Amino acid sequence: MQKKNDYFEYAKTLSNQYSTFLSNEAVKHKVLNIFNGQIPLDQFNSDLKPREFLNAFLLHHYPNETSIKSTFVNKVLFKTSNHVSIFELNVGKSRLDLCKINGNSTAFEIKTDLDTPKRLKQQMENYFQVFEKVYLICSVNNIKNMLPFIPNECGIYTYYITK
Structure with missing residues (x-):
């Protein structure tokens, strides 16, 4: 995996699919789906909840509005x-x-x-x-x-x- 380019694309996809109205379970499902069941926790604290992971991942790899x-x-x-x-x-x-x-x-x-x-x-x-x-x-x-x-x-x- 070309991490930097792939992470940008993953983050862009997550951003496009994300809504604040999604349940925590739905966020978890989207994150797992994007990463084929393997969340790259090597970058972040492994104690993060799915929504916290998503926010940290987006901010780091796709700092959109x-x-x-x-x-x-x-x-x-x-x-x-x-x-x-x-x-x-x-x-x-x-x-x-x-x-x-x-x-x-x-x-x-x-x-x-x-x-x-x-x-x-x-x-x-x-x-x-x-x-x-x-x-x-x-x-x-x-x-x-x-x-x-x-x-x-x-x-x-x-x-x-x-x-």
């Missing part, structure tokens, strides 16, 4: 309390990935390494018309591609993938 959003929500957004979070909100001609409202309104747009900045200028224009603060969330590898498309007033969260 869903896995980045999940990590951001758990590690950053939920560190504060007394706010309302809204996901996938239509704003003008754009769809905002995430926002929080708690006396101030804050918008978060996620651009992963799998994204291009093609729509970013229009998204920023839409978001700044509605929200007091706007942040871009992107990887340290992709920030140079995104910077020309965001205004100076835009905040930036960067991330990188760790083992």
Whole structure:
């Protein structure tokens, strides 16, 4: 098995088949099915539950918007309390990935390494018309591609993938 390329493809397939509405048993079945019954636990703690394994595997091998959003929500957004979070909100001609409202309104747009900045200028224009603060969330590898498309007033969260 060519692990790196195969793992990317496995993760892409898992991502396409995954839904938060799946039961733990259904997630386990999908994971086992993708890996022909052999989950590659060599990379992760063998005590992980199927959903935890799936999230860790996706984040490491296919860091798409869903896995980045999940990590951001758990590690950053939920560190504060007394706010309302809204996901996938239509704003003008754009769809905002995430926002929080708690006396101030804050918008978060996620651009992963799998994204291009093609729509970013229009998204920023839409978001700044509605929200007091706007942040871009992107990887340290992709920030140079995104910077020309965001205004100076835009905040930036960067991330990188760790083992």
